């Protein structure tokens with residue numbers, strides 16, 4: 678499948694000859710080149726230890742490369758709004774754990790990034806309400822995290838990421854800890870957010886099925902050292918719905934991506 682980037686927007690993220698070696702000597706990423714254009718939904722797919730999270734953390738500015746260049750919207754990663762923690766201005770990050778403040782209501786959890794930017798509760802109210810509506814939690818603003826299911830907590834975490842209206846959403850295995858039905862539901866929520874808000878999404882996952890369902894492009898990575906081995910453009914992602922999972926096209930694309938992934942497993946030892 679040739680990668681057709683002509684229909685996409687401007688380059689938003691550029692990684693050029695990026696290497697990351699940790700202090701203990703592990704070469705987590707070797708010579709990674711990646712260009713992501715505005716509006717793409719890109720999954721980073723690969724076995725444990727292939728450097729998916731490392732790549733995402735470098736794009737967010739949480740980690741620096743050992744060598745090579747990364748730019749996000751033409752600037753060094755994380756250079757805008759770094760004080761906002763997980764919410765870096767134009768860029769938001771959703772982790773595997775929802776990381777909510779247990780003592781604060783859902784409203785206050787979602788308000789946090791705006792509070793850190795100096796907005797009063799009153800000034801932030803409309804934006805927080807809109808973000809909660811986006812994820813179907815408008816009625817739960819007064820609830821506490823302990824009163825919510827795992828899927829609802831993750832939706833709060835997504836609302837918190839969306840409240841700053843980011844242009845780029847980075848998601849590190851956000852649904853790995855959830856049951857399959859909740860995961861399917863949240864996959865649809867994320868697809869809808871992506872379509873409606875003109876976002877760019879980079880989504881880290883181990884799951885072939887999830888990557889094919891969500892993405893306009895799947896970047897397959899291999900470990901030791903972590904590197905990109907395939908870059909696959911997928912059929913139109915803008916019209917997918919739950920029915921897509923039952924189509925022959927979905928099955929065929931999963932098979933293609935699975936074959937690409939299997940090639941990376943040849944020398945993986947499972948004690949990793």
Ligand SMILES: Nc1ncnc2c1ncn2[C@@H]1O[C@H](COP(=O)(O)OP(=O)(O)OP(=O)(O)O)[C@@H](O)[C@H]1O
Pocket residue numbers: 699700701703704705723724725726727728729730731732883903
């Ligand atoms: N802070 C660190 N110090 C040393 N080594 C690290 C550190 N973080 C990650 N590594 C190593 O770098 C490699 C890539 O790790 P990374 O977490 O990016 O992989 P991954 O593909 O996201 O894995 P997983 O799917 O298991 O989360 C691994 O070998 C890991 O052990």
